[in-house]
Amino acid sequence: MAVIHKAISKASARTQADTAPMAGTKRRWPVVSFVIVNVLLLIGVLVEVLPYLYMAFSAFKSNSEIFGVPLTLWPRTWTFTNMVQLFDGFPVARWMLNTAIVAVVGTFLAVMLASLAGFAFAKHDFRFKTPLLFLMLATILLPSQVLLVPQFQIMRTLDWFNTYQGLIIPRAVTAFGIILMRQYTLSIPNELLDAARVDGATEFGIWWRVVVPLVRPGLAVLGILTFLGLWNDYFWPLIITTNPKMFVMNLGISSLIGPYDFRYGMLLSGALLASLPVILVFIFFQKQFVAGLTRGALK
Amino acid sequence: MATSTLGARLTAPLEPARTWWWRRQRKVSPYLFIAPFFLLFLVFGLYPIIYSFILSFTKGFGFENRTFVGLGNYIHLMSDPRFLMALRNTTIYALGSVVLIGGLSLLIALAINSRSVKWKTFYRTAFFFPVLTSEVVITVIAARILDEQFGLLNAALGWFGVGPFAWLTDPKLVMFAIVLIGLWTWTGINALYWMAGLNGIDEDFYEAAAIDGASSWQAFRHITMPLLRPIALFVVLQAIIGSYNLFALPFLLTNGGPSDASLTVTLYIYNQGFQFFNVGYASAIAYVMTFFLLIVSLVNIKVFRGRSAPGE
Numbered sequence: 001m002a003v004i005h006k007a008i009s010k011a012s013a014r015t016q017a018d019t020a021p022m023a024g025t026k027r028r029w030p031v032v033s034f035v036i037v038n039v040l041l042l043i044g045v046l047v048e049v050l051p052y053l054y055m056a057f058s059a060f061k062s063n064s065e066i067f068g069v070p071l072t073l074w075p076r077t078w079t080f081t082n083m084v085q086l087f088d089g090f091p092v093a094r095w096m097l098n099t100a101i102v103a104v105v106g107t108f109l110a111v112m113l114a115s116l117a118g119f120a121f122a123k124h125d126f127r128f129k130t131p132l133l134f135l136m137l138a139t140i141l142l143p144s145q146v147l148l149v150p151q152f153q154i155m156r157t158l159d160w161f162n163t164y165q166g167l168i169i170p171r172a173v174t175a176f177g178i179i180l181m182r183q184y185t186l187s188i189p190n191e192l193l194d195a196a197r198v199d200g201a202t203e204f205g206i207w208w209r210v211v212v213p214l215v216r217p218g219l220a221v222l223g224i225l226t227f228l229g230l231w232n233d234y235f236w237p238l239i240i241t242t243n244p245k246m247f248v249m250n251l252g253i254s255s256l257i258g259p260y261d262f263r264y265g266m267l268l269s270g271a272l273l274a275s276l277p278v279i280l281v282f283i284f285f286q287k288q289f290v291a292g293l294t295r296g297a298l299k
Numbered sequence: 300m301a302t303s304t305l306g307a308r309l310t311a312p313l314e315p316a317r318t319w320w321w322r323r324q325r326k327v328s329p330y331l332f333i334a335p336f337f338l339l340f341l342v343f344g345l346y347p348i349i350y351s352f353i354l355s356f357t358k359g360f361g362f363e364n365r366t367f368v369g370l371g372n373y374i375h376l377m378s379d380p381r382f383l384m385a386l387r388n389t390t391i392y393a394l395g396s397v398v399l400i401g402g403l404s405l406l407i408a409l410a411i412n413s414r415s416v417k418w419k420t421f422y423r424t425a426f427f428f429p430v431l432t433s434e435v436v437i438t439v440i441a442a443r444i445l446d447e448q449f450g451l452l453n454a455a456l457g458w459f460g461v462g463p464f465a466w467l468t469d470p471k472l473v474m475f476a477i478v479l480i481g482l483w484t485w486t487g488i489n490a491l492y493w494m495a496g497l498n499g500i501d502e503d504f505y506e507a508a509a510i511d512g513a514s515s516w517q518a519f520r521h522i523t524m525p526l527l528r529p530i531a532l533f534v535v536l537q538a539i540i541g542s543y544n545l546f547a548l549p550f551l552l553t554n555g556g557p558s559d560a561s562l563t564v565t566l567y568i569y570n571q572g573f574q575f576f577n578v579g580y581a582s583a584i585a586y587v588m589t590f591f592l593l594i595v596s597l598v599n600i601k602v603f604r605g606r607s608a609p610g611e
Binding site: 030033034037038040041044045047048049051052054055058066067071113114116117119120121124125126132136139141142143144145146147148149150151152153154156169170172173175178197200202203204207228231232233234235239250251253254257261264267268270271274275278279282286290294 | 414
């Protein structure tokens with residue numbers, strides 16, 4: 001807290017210096033509003049982030065400390081028992097692997113297929129192009145619940161329960177992704193594509209060697225959004241997996257909620273493991289993350 | 300690249316000898332490129348839409364031996380107390396989301412965007428942190444925070460001499476608790492949407508207004524608000540559609556209880572379809588919800604596009 005106070009006073013000193021030449025009564029107000037706005041925002045940040053810090057640190061506390069009084073944030077004594085119990089009792093490594101396979105392969109497929117289709121919609125003429133585009137736009141409005149029951153039946157017919165293809169394929173391409181990639185591809189000049197054609201490149205070659213390198217920022221945005229969605233998904237894995245060996249991380253942890261509530265530290269360890277990879281991805285791609293998340297709002 | 304191809308164009312014969320395959324692939328490739336999507340869309344999108352529409356007029360256990368009941372499922376729905384309860388709960392959550400999350404996130408965005416704030420990146424990052432985690436992780440944390448006996452929220456309220464409250468076991472409080480969790484999860488990302496909108500507004504508008512002697516409230520009222528309309532539409536629509544998708548939180552935290560007080564529409568669809576295998580009824584609920592959301596979306600678009608904003 002002391003650090004925060006110091007930072008505020010330092011920064012407010014700067015504001016004061018900035019506004020010092022201004023005349024009369026106006027001089028004090030920026031400082032007051034600065035302090036009020038920042039204190040309120042810091043309280044907001046504290047409320048938003050504290051539960052996650054609590055989760056991260058409590059994963060390393062004993063259950064008696066978690067449920068005990070007084071409440072602690074920083075563990076009084078660090079223990080790895082929770083993690084050990086989690087890995088000993090449940091196929092957590094397998095859950096992590098499953099989640100990684102679904103998220104990575106799913107993201108790769110989604111990005112590549114969306115870019116291919118986006119290229120066709122942006123730069124080619126073909127029959128029924130406009131109606132197909134409208135059909136795609138319409139699917140964005142559709143809530144996923146309408147599709148669930150028949151999708152369940154299709155999975156049964158294909159015998160895809162408890163398989164990776166069942167977890168990945170039905171969600172490999174989204175209309176949103178294609179429309180996003182079409183938007184990025186439209187900005188590539190046609191001359192560039194024609195030049196490649198004169199050089200004898202095939203359409204697939206043009207896509208791979210001209211389009212993909214140029215729409216890389218778009219691929220990053222779509223990739224991050226898809227990865228986030230696949231990693232955090234719960235509903236679809238819940239419906240199509242029954243074998244604990246095929247669970248993804250979220251499903252595995254949720255299966256512990258309830259019967260294992262008394263081992264709360266173990267649940268929190270699982271929650272920490274489930275959220276760590278996304279947080280790491282976020283740290284690596286912070287800029288694209290913000291771009292990706294606000295993209296939808298601006299379009 | 301550009302120069303070499305220009306050179307190639309000038310020297311090479313205009314239409315070099317192309318193989319049959321090369322000419323063919325130019326015509327065929329667009330279809331090949333969109334084929335994966337439309338193939339998957341046919342199987343996992345279009346077929347389910349039509350099939351669940353048909354299912355919604357039938358009755359029976361599972362997918363076999365179904366009998367046609369006409370509008371029976373839809374009529375039953377209108378007087379099904381559990382469905383009405385789910386609709387009520389979900390609507391409470393949606394209203395709470397739109398008003399609380401929409402309002403609070405706009406305030407936060409305005410605060411972060413104001414001149415008084417220096418560490419904009421820090422705030423932006425900290426506020427949308429919860430969006431990174433899944434509903435399951437949030438449930439695990441929320442269970443600990445909202446617990447009646449050991450919960451952090453009751454402990455914190457206790458310092459002020461308030462409570463304790465039975466957040467998850469009192470039917471009157473449970474939806475409120477879930478709205479609170481939603482507020483905690485989604486406010487940050489919505490603040491980011493508003494900020495994206497605010498940053499898109501041309502500074503010249505404000506300078507012109509300042510020259511005309513407009514107060515900051517007048518500037519907000521007549522410049523910021525109209526120009527934020529598209530973002531407002533997006534924020535409200537997202538909140539509503541997201542609300543009607545609410546599933547994991549009430550499913551894991553309270554399993555729709557106590558006495559259906561936190562049953563949501565999606566949770567009810569799941570119950571009917573995947574636990575009771577009442578697939579016809581589940582489809583009917585899903586269709587009613589789709590229709591309902593479609594109307595809400597159209598009304599929203601009408602409201603927020605009502606008067607066109609300057610510069611639009």
